[in-house]
Each structure stands twice: as structure tokens, then as C-alpha cells.
Amino acid sequence: MSHYTPRNFTLPADYCFRGDPRDPAESAADPYIFSREAVIAVDVALATGRPLLVAGPPGCGKSRLAETMAAVLRWNFVYQTITSRTRLEQLTVEVDHLRRLNDAHLAARSTSPHALADRDEEYYHPGIFWWAFDAHSARRRGLPESVARPRSEPRFPGVERKPPDEAREGTVLLLDEIDKAEPDLPNDLLEPLDRGSFGLPDGRTLRAQDGAQRLTVITTNRERELPPAFVRRCVTLLLAEPAREALVAIAAVRAPQAEKTLVEKVADRIEALRQELDESGRRPPGTSEFLDAVNTCQQLRIAVDSPDWEETWQQIELVTLRKPMVTEDERSRPA
Amino acid sequence: MSVLDRRRGEIGLGDVASALRSLRPADADDVASIAGVLGFGLRAADLNAQPAPTPAIYDHQRPLTPQRPQQTPSHERLPGWAMPPLLPAPEPLPDDVLPSQIFRESPLAGGGEERPAWLGEAYRLLPQERATPLRHALLPARTARGVLVAALATWRTGSEIDVTELTRLLAEQRMPQRLPSLPVATLERGCQLLLDFSDSMVPWWEDLRELAQQAIAVLGDDLVSAYEFAGTPAEAQRWDVERERLVAWRPEAERPILVATDFGIRGTPSLRHGGAEWRAFVARCVSVGAPLLFFVPWSRGYWPSHLGLHPQIVHWHPATSAAMLRRQRGLSRRVAR
Numbered sequence: 001m002s003h004y005t006p007r008n009f010t011l012p013a014d015y016c017f018r019g020d021p022r023d024p025a026e027s028a029a030d031p032y033i034f035s036r037e038a039v040i041a042v043d044v045a046l047a048t049g050r051p052l053l054v055a056g057p058p059g060c061g062k063s064r065l066a067e068t069m070a071a072v073l074r075w076n077f078v079y080q081t082i083t084s085r086t087r088l089e090q091l092t093v094e095v096d097h098l099r100r101l102n103d104a105h106l107a108a109r110s111t112s113p114h115a116l117a118d119r120d121e122e123y124y125h126p127g128i129f130w131w132a133f134d135a136h137s138a139r140r141r142g143l144p145e146s147v148a149r150p151r152s153e154p155r156f157p158g159v160e161r162k163p164p165d166e167a168r169e170g171t172v173l174l175l176d177e178i179d180k181a182e183p184d185l186p187n188d189l190l191e192p193l194d195r196g197s198f199g200l201p202d203g204r205t206l207r208a209q210d211g212a213q214r215l216t217v218i219t220t221n222r223e224r225e226l227p228p229a230f231v232r233r234c235v236t237l238l239l240a241e242p243a244r245e246a247l248v249a250i251a252a253v254r255a256p257q258a259e260k261t262l263v264e265k266v267a268d269r270i271e272a273l274r275q276e277l278d279e280s281g282r283r284p285p286g287t288s289e290f291l292d293a294v295n296t297c298q299q300l301r302i303a304v305d306s307p308d309w310e311e312t313w314q315q316i317e318l319v320t321l322r323k324p325m326v327t328e329d330e331r332s333r334p335a
Numbered sequence: 336m337s338v339l340d341r342r343r344g345e346i347g348l349g350d351v352a353s354a355l356r357s358l359r360p361a362d363a364d365d366v367a368s369i370a371g372v373l374g375f376g377l378r379a380a381d382l383n384a385q386p387a388p389t390p391a392i393y394d395h396q397r398p399l400t401p402q403r404p405q406q407t408p409s410h411e412r413l414p415g416w417a418m419p420p421l422l423p424a425p426e427p428l429p430d431d432v433l434p435s436q437i438f439r440e441s442p443l444a445g446g447g448e449e450r451p452a453w454l455g456e457a458y459r460l461l462p463q464e465r466a467t468p469l470r471h472a473l474l475p476a477r478t479a480r481g482v483l484v485a486a487l488a489t490w491r492t493g494s495e496i497d498v499t500e501l502t503r504l505l506a507e508q509r510m511p512q513r514l515p516s517l518p519v520a521t522l523e524r525g526c527q528l529l530l531d532f533s534d535s536m537v538p539w540w541e542d543l544r545e546l547a548q549q550a551i552a553v554l555g556d557d558l559v560s561a562y563e564f565a566g567t568p569a570e571a572q573r574w575d576v577e578r579e580r581l582v583a584w585r586p587e588a589e590r591p592i593l594v595a596t597d598f599g600i601r602g603t604p605s606l607r608h609g610g611a612e613w614r615a616f617v618a619r620c621v622s623v624g625a626p627l628l629f630f631v632p633w634s635r636g637y638w639p640s641h642l643g644l645h646p647q648i649v650h651w652h653p654a655t656s657a658a659m660l661r662r663q664r665g666l667s668r669r670v671a672r
Contacts (some may be wrong), residue, residue, distance in 0.1 A: 004365055040365070040373040047357040048350050050343070055382045084523040085494075098514075182521060183484050183553060194343045225383045225552035227480070231343040235372050238380040264632050282576065310381070321396050324577070 006039050009072050015039055016253060020071050027159040029071035030065055031253040033246070035277040041237035042164035042215070044070055051193050051216035053178075053231065057240030058110030058221055059286025065239075066174040066217035070159065075170035075213065078128045078137065078158035083182045087190040091127040091175075092198040092204070093142075099123060115256060120202060122150055128157055129192045132173040133208035142200060164273055179220040186230040193233065215322070242287055244271050250287060251294050258298045265304045266293050269313075293320040340572050383552070428595040437651070449526055473542040473632060473651045481657030485590050485627055485664070486525045487554065487647065491501075493519035524590045525558025526550060527625075531596035533565040539632050542651075568594055569616045586619055591626040595651065597633055610641050621645050 003013065011017065015034040018170045018248035023029065033305035035040075041066070045052035056061040063079075080091060081284045117123065126138035135198065138174040141150045163169050167331065178186060193216065208214065242250060251263040255318045267290065285293075293316060296302075302312050318324070351373050359367045371378025474482060493516050500515035528550055530543045547561050562571035562584045569583035586592060598613065620627040630651035631638060638648050647664060649655060 002362050002364050004361070004368070035366065037372075040368045043358060044354050044369055044372050048346075050346065050350070051371075053382060056381070084521065087494075089495075174628055179555065182523075183480065193611050220382070222382065223555035223557065225480070228383070229345065232374065233343065235346075235378055236374060236382050237372060238382065257535075 001036065004040055007075050008043050009069070011039065011072065016090050017068050017072055018253065020074075022074075023071060023159075023161075029067045030064065032068040033250055033253060034065075034068075035239070036241075037245075038065060038237060038239065040070075041082055045235040046215060048053065049233065051234045052216055052237060053234035053314060054217060054227075054237045054239060055222050056219075057241055057283075057286055057289035060239045060241055061287060062219040062239055063174060063176050065121055065174055066215075066219075069215060069217070070161070070172035071220075073170055073172065073285045074161050074164055074167070075215070076131075076156075076158065076160050077174070078131045079174035079176060079200060080128045080157070081176040082178050084180055084182055086181055086185060088198075088200065089127070091189070092127040092129045092192060093127055093200055094125045095120075095201050096123045096125050101108075117151060119147065124201070126154055128173055128175075129198060130206060131157060132171040132214055133192075133196065133212070135169075135171070136209075136291070141155075142204075142206070147217070158246055168211060170215070173214060173216045175216070175218045177221060177277075178218050178226065179222060179224040182223070183227070186227050190230065190233065241274070241284070244268070247287065247290055251291065254291055255294050256296060258294050259303070261304050262297055263294055266297065269293075269310065269317060270321070273317075275320075289321055293317070297322055338389065348375075351375055364545060381666075389586065432461050446567065471653060472545055473539065473653060473654050474546060474549060478656055479655075481554055482660060483550055483553045483619065484522065484654060485657040485660040487593065488520040488522055489524050489589065489626060490518040491521045491523070493517045495519075519594060522554055522558070524556050525560070526591045527584070527594050528559055528561040529568050529571045529584065529592060530561060531565070531568070531595040531599075532593070533564050533598045533599060535597055535601045536632075539595075539651075542632070543595055550593070564575070566599055567598065567612050567616075569612065582669075586623045586625045587623060588623045591628065592620055593628045595630040597631060597637075598639055600633065600637055601638075610639070613639065613642060617642050617646055 009116070011034065013038070017032045017034070019028060021032055039055075041052060044050075054065060056062050066079070067077060069075075076173070086324055099107055103117065114149075121140075121142045122139045126141065130138040137154070139153055141154065143150055174301075175189075196214075197205050198235070247267040247270060248260075251258055270285055270290050270293075272319075277284045296316050297313075300312075302309065302316070306312075336559070345401055351370050354369055354373060355366065358365075358369060360369055367376055367378050370376040371380070373379075388458065428655060451523060495514040495517045497517045501511065504511050504515070524616075528547055530539060530547060532543065548560070550559050550561075562573040564584075565569035569584070573582045575582045615626060627646040627650045629646055632651045634650055634652075642648075650662065
């Protein structure tokens with residue numbers, strides 16, 4: 001298969017992002033090896049301005065792809081993990097009724113005459129779509145420029161990066177695990193994803209800033225089916241579990257201190273386990289669990305040529321890769 | 336630009352064309368990959384396809400795995416599992432490959448011979464082997480999602496304040512002890528699926544399997560516990576993959592139960608539906624507050640009338656829609672009150 005060179009971002013020829021020294025340690029993205037499919041999918045999503053829907057088994061690097069792209073592009077990174085309780089308002093804008101009620105009570109008691117804010121916007125809480133569409137407006141809670149700053153400034157929900165010289169500001173927006181949402185949420189997202197806008201509680205419409213760049217990444221473990229209308233609006237990428245050689249390459253950048261023989265031995269076990277667990281209908285271990293196993297052996301200084309390797313490895317395999325939810329006793333006990 | 340013009344809509348060929356123009360692919364391989372991620376061509380991935388058949392639902396056409404107990408003859412079988420006949424395992428291919436060669440045949444010599452008389456006769460086409468008739472699913476893909484969401488949704492307290500209720504309380508000069516909030520529909524309780532694989536349901540076995548897959552597609556694998564039974568739902572069982580054994584059904588508090596059955600009537604409306612055991616089953620579900628739904632492939636005239644007001648019986652039919660179900664649920668809630 002031919003080598004693909006992305007047009008909208010820059011990557012080394014081996015598709016390996018090795019980190020960016022300009023990022024402070026607490027917000028630096030880990031090294032990441034892109035697959036050819038991932039490079040093409042991200043490039044297409046950037047070219048078409050469509051959201052990128054990434055599917056794949058847990059631990060295969062879906063969320064990290066978004067975080068890494070933010071670092072590669074030197075864009076802001078905002079994210080929200082979706083749960084069954086996530087609503088559209090949480091992702092766009094919410095009104096803090098409780099704070100308002102509290103302020104009203106305080107003002108009525110005259111203990112603090114300025115407790116209640118003059119403007120409704122003071123009680124707006126911007127969600128990640130607002131931050132991605134217009135971070136300046138979100139920071140001001142939607143207050144017009146003629147008004148002074150809000151009494152309390154909301155916190156940026158992610159990593160902020162200063163764009164390189166003369167570059168426009170951009171944002172990578174990650175909606176993680178969309179399949180955990182109630183079935184209506186993906187349909188609710190069509191409006192902000194499709195039109196780049198959403199309604200504010202006062203009836204105004206907040207639109208994405210002209211010229212602002214954005215890459216929306218949505219991940220799914222495919223636990224639930226997504227509405228076809230939603231899927232058909234996205235660029236799609238199916239990330240598979242890396243094969244043995246790819247696992248060894250990932251370990252070389254993510255756990256560079258680990259011995260090659262150890263890494264290869266663990267990768268061999270992962271391959272064997274994948275086949276065994278897949279046949280019995282259990283979930284096979286992912287890339288993150290592979291790295292856990294390698295790091296565990298590394299931290300505990302367990303060498304593959306040590307006499308008790310087999311015995312120790314059985315325990316490590318049990319807790320990092322197999323993760324059984326029942327004991328052998330329970331399994332053999334009659335129903 | 337009008338407000339509507341801002342809509343992007345679904346991805347179309349225009350998006351493919353603009354992506355190809357902007358990305359300038361080097362070769363046909365790049366073109367296929369770019370079209371694939373936009374949902375076009377053979378490289379397009381179906382993200383909604385189930386990654387693997389779920390172990391929670393027993394695939395009756397899958398060869399038995401070593402963990403699964405062997406199937407017993409139909410008369411002695413346990414209820415709830417391994418009832419349908421299994422397909423025989425495919426014959427193994429021989430190890431050695433025979434040599435083969437392709438060569439062109441010379442055209443048949445002809446011209447001199449007389450044309451056979453029967454070639455000009457009117458002849459009757461031999462009856463072609465009949466194609467398998469197209470099966471119409473009881474719950475078509477286009478409506479399955481909506482119907483199952485409407486059927487299995489329960490209510491929980493939401494985080495949005497119920498302004499109407501709050502205003503009413505304040506107008507009555509009553510200070511609420513806690514802020515009233517609006518209820519929201521949720522699927523977070525999942526469901527128990529009880530599938531009737533009795534002989535009487537043979538015409539719908541395929542639909543039962545499909546219903547299980549559809550429920551998993553909507554709710555997720557973790558939230559669906561699928562049980563099988565033959566005749567008596569209280570004796571339903573499921574195969575526990577982790578523990579490698581059959582687990583007997585028991586209702587869980589406030590978790591919806593969806594039973595797909597024909598009540599064993601075999602299409603005979605006059606047959607009474609084993610009243611006592613069905614009533615006991617309903618009472619057991621009521622006792623733990625579990626919402627109970629029956630999906631029945633027969634129309635209303637065939638439904639039992641002695642199950643009380645708690646269970647909701649739904650006609651399992653291609654025309655059944657989410658709106659019908661919501662109306663029916665609203666009605667049954669009012670009647671129950």
C-alpha cells in the first residue's frame with residue numbers, strides 16, 4: 001500500500017508523533033503511532049469540515065487520536081465524556097438556576113445588595129461546543145462587549161494552546177463514548193454539528209466564529225447502534241486492534257525502557273489470548289492493557305529469562321489481561 | 336446566507352469530489368481510502384454492524400462451542416436453551432489439491448447434420464426451483480429503534496427544574512422542601528428479554544433472534560439480559576458465559592421485562608392460555624415493580640384477557656410504530672391509575 005502524505009497537517013514519514021516539547025508536562029500528549037487509515041480519515045475530516053466518528057474496541061487509541069491531533073495541529077483541546085445522563089444543554093449552554101436563586105435570596109435579605117447579577121448571562125455555563133465555536137464569547141458567558149467582564153470567569157474545559165505565529169486559532173473537540181448516551185442525544189447533536197450553531201436560553205443563536213478552525217472527533221465502542229442520520233454526517237474510521245508488529249512498535253515509543261524480548265513475549269501472549277478469548281465470547285485485551293502488562297513487568301523488574309518467569313507471568317496475565325469477573329471456584333459451583 | 340443554507344446535511348458525492356480535489360490523492364489506492372472514510376465504495380466501514388455476535392444471545396445456527404452443553408433430543412431438552420436444530424458442521428476440505436488445467440475446447444463440428452426436430456417444438460419450461468420467499472421482519476429495521484426506545488424507556492428524575500411546578504408552589508405561598516425537577520425518559524435500566532422458543536413460535540424464531548440483536552443495538556450488550564423459555568416464562572434460563580452455566584431468570588426491581596411470546600396458542604383463539612402460570616408470572620413481576628411488556632405476533636383478538644392491567648401487550652407487527660406504543664403506554668398508565 002502506498003505511503004499517504006497528509007495535506008492538512010504534518011507528520012513524520014513513519015506516522016509517529018513523538019510529543020511536542022512546547023507543551024507543559026501536565027498537558028503534553030503522549031507519543032502516538034497513527035495508522036495509514038487514521039491519517040487519511042483525519043485529513044478528510046479536516047478537508048471536508050465534517051466530524052470524525054472513530055469506532056473500535058476499548059483501549060485501541062480512539063480518544064488519544066483526538067488529543068494527539070490537537071498537539072500536532074497546535075490547537076486547543078476540549079473534551080467531554082458522554083454518559084447516559086449527558087444532555088445537549090450540558091454540551092452547549094446551561095443556566096445555573098441554583099446560583100441565581102441563591103443570589104436572589106441574598107439580595108432579598110439585603111445582606112448583599114449586589115448579590116443578584118443584573119444580566120441573565122452571568123448565570124450561563126458554557127459547554128464544550130460553545131468553547132469550540134467561540135472561546136472568547138464563552139469566557140464572557142455571552143455578555144456583550146459593551147458590558148464589563150463577568151463576575152466569575154468560567155474555566156476552560158481542556159488544554160489551551162497558543163497558535164504558532166500568524167496561524168489561526170483552532171480547536172479539537174472530543175465527544176468521548178457517544179454510544180453511552182441515551183438514544184436521543186446523537187440526534188440532538190445534529191444541529192450544532194451540522195450548522196455550527198445552537199440556541200442560547202434568551203433566544204439568541206450562537207454561531208461558530210467565521211474562520212475558526214475545528215476538528216470534531218466522536219468516539220464509540222459500538223456498544224449501542226447510532227442513528228443512521230448521524231453516522232451519515234460523519235467521516236468514519238474503524239480502528240482495529242494493532243497486530244503484533246504494531247504492538248511492538250507502540251511499546252517502543254510508549255515504553256522505551258522496556259526490553260525488546262519482554263515486549264515481544266507479551267505481544268505473543270496478547271495474540272494468543274485474543275484468539276482464545278474471542279472464541280469463548282469474552283473481550284480480548286486492548287492496546288492499553290498490553291502497555292499495562294509491559295509496564296508492570298518493567299516496574300517489577302521481571303525478566304523473561306528468569307526461572308520464575310512463567311509463574312509470575314501467569315499472575316500478571318490474570319490481573320492485566322484476562323481480568324476474570326468470576327473465580328474458578330464460582331465457575332465450578334453448581335447453579 | 337439563509338439560516339437553512341448553513342445546514343450541511345448528509346455526506347454526498349459532492350463531499351467526495353471536494354475532498355479528492357483538496358487532498359490530491361497520489362493513486363487509486365488513496366482515492367479508494369478517501370471515498371471509504373466518507374462512506375462510499377467497498378472500503379466504507381459499517382460502524383453500526385455488531386463487532387461480534389454477542390455471547391448473551393445463543394445463536395441457534397452456530398456450531399456448539401466446547402463450553403456449551405451438547406444439545407439433547409427435543410423431547411428431553413431443558414427449557415430455555417439449545418432447542419432449534421443445529422446445522423451440521425461443514426465437511427473438512429481434503430489436504431491435497433488435485434492438478435487442474437484450463438484449455439479451450441474446439442467448436443463442435445456441425446453444419447452437415449440435420450437440425451433435431453425437437454428444437455423447433457414448443458416446449459414447456461421445467462418448473463424452476465422456487466426461491467425462498469422474502470421474509471418480512473416483524474420489527475423492520477426502519478422502526479425497530481423507535482419502537483424499542485418507546486417500549487423500554489422508564490422515567491428518572493432529571494436535573495432540569497420543573498418551572499411549572501415551582502411556580503404553582505410559590506403561587507400557593509408554599510416553599511418546596513426540594514426543587515421540583517422534570518422527569519426524563521431513560522434506557523439506563525436496560526431490559527430483561529424473555530424469548531419464547533417453543534414449538535408454537537417456530538414461524539417467528541428468526542424474529543426472536545432478530546429482536547435480541549435489535550435490543551442489544553439500542554441498549555447495548557451490557558444492559559440486555561436475554562433468556563429463553565419454552566412455554567412457561569418463569570422457567571426461562573440464559574447461558575452465563577463467564578460462569579459457563581445456565582442461569583435461571585428472576586425479575587429485577589424496576590428493570591423492564593420484554594417477553595416475546597404467542598402464549599402458546601398456536602393460532603387458536605379459543606385455546607385458553609394456561610392462565611394460572613401466566614398470572615403467577617405477572618404477579619412476580621409486579622411484586623418487584625418491573626415494567627412488563629408482551630410482544631405478541633397475533634392480533635388483539637388472540638390476546639389473553641386475564642393478565643390484569645399491569646402488563647402492556649403490544650402487537651408485534653411490521654406496522655407497529657413508536658407513536659402507537661407511546662399512545663398505548665399513555666393510555667394504559669391512565670387506566671392503571
